[in-house]
Amino acid sequence: MTTLSSEDLLRLQQEQFRHDQRNHSDIWCLPKADRLKHYGLHFAKYVGRIARGANETKTVERTIVDAALVCLSAANVLHQHLQPKDAQALSSQIDPLRNFADAAGRFADACEKIDHLEEFLTIARMANEDVLSWVVTSASERQFDLEGGIKHRRKELAARQFYIAD
Template identity: 55%
Template sequence: MSLDAMKPETLLRWQQQQFQHDRRNHTDIICLSRMDRLKHYGLHYAKYAGRVALHPNDLSVLSRTLVDALLVMLSAANVLSQRLDRDFQVRADAKFVSGLLEDIADASGRFCDACEKIDHFEEFLPIAKQANLDMLQWIFVLAAEHKFDLEALVLVRRQQLTERQFLIPADQQG
């Protein structure tokens, strides 16, 4: 993973690009309330933890999960009004806290817990924001461990998602 990916300005640029991408390609989700969008992203996180549990040694699955988790994490940060460039402290020497599966399961579980608290009118925002930051840490650790190029993976995945929207002309890329 490039050290550029760990710069605050890269995180801000990725968040801004994700906002534009979501507006163009995910109108079905963008039209939901912010609370429902958070719940949607929590379901994605749970799905990714399950994927890692089933395929912990499959690099193609881990790569796909990594980029999907990164895009969802950026979208969740945008819904949470979370400035990753200010809130996330990058540590180049970071390691998994408990392990590959344990760390993603913990972060996604806490994010889902925050989403459940919404329905009970309990405080959820600090929990959701911290879980989202922990998901970003998991992404960076996994990318560094396997030398995944986050920038390249994001570009490819966003292009795949953009191509699904066949009704929108290609010159209106987002």
């Protein structure tokens, strides 16, 4: 079962901060509002992957990991200290995709509110928490090692930046 403690989440957020600085300078240099919009587009893309089912070439596990990474990045932009949630909280819903689609839609709504100078921070944070809940629940239901998947994916992404010497 996938469980993440408060300490695990803080460490993952800190690691994601360093990862984003090193490997995503094109996004890192954007204003925070634009970064949030970028992350909202990622969430929408991942909902689409899940909705395509067998027609999608990327695995559900890969999408869970990608959503986790974006959730961590978004939390850092939002100055949101992520906290653990009950992994079973969402598992009783008939169609778990609805939880992810709902959270992604609310995150997009928050991003749209930025342009209208409307309150968005609370909506974005709550939606991001719900994305995290979906990620943890989905990984748990699949008995998938989320932290291992995150480490592996970060290495793949870092390898793209072959010109950076650590």
